[in-house]
Amino acid sequence: MRAQVSFDCATSGIQQHRFTGPFLHDVLVSAGPAFDPARRKDRLRFLIAVRGADGHRALLSWAEIDPDFGRAQVLLAVTIDGTPLDRAGPQLVLPQDRCGARYISGIEAIRVDGGYTGWA
DSSP states (O other): OOOEEEEEETTEEEEEEEEOBBHHHHHHHHHHHOOOTSTTTTTOOOOOEEETTTEEEEEEEEHHHHHHOOOOOOOEEEEETTTEEEEEEEEEEOOTTTBGGGOOOOOEEEEEEOOOOOOO
């Protein structure tokens, strides 16, 4: 997937870049999240936590990226402006976000979790 994006960065103003990489949804589905087929809409209770090498973190819901619901085309970018991100590591890219706060660089970990405690 290729995305031409523009977002506002708090430290350096408006940024415009071209990213390429797979959709986050496709990568996570291939990892086989443990959705319970016996529970109707089980995948809607899952959260996705992303952590970058610099400690920056972002949280998304599965419903946000699921094609049956929010359909956000979130990328796990492997290039920026034609330059591979091999050394820096992949970057989370949310083309629909006006602000770049959830663009996570140098991803170290992605956690998909539906086991958080519910409300009392």
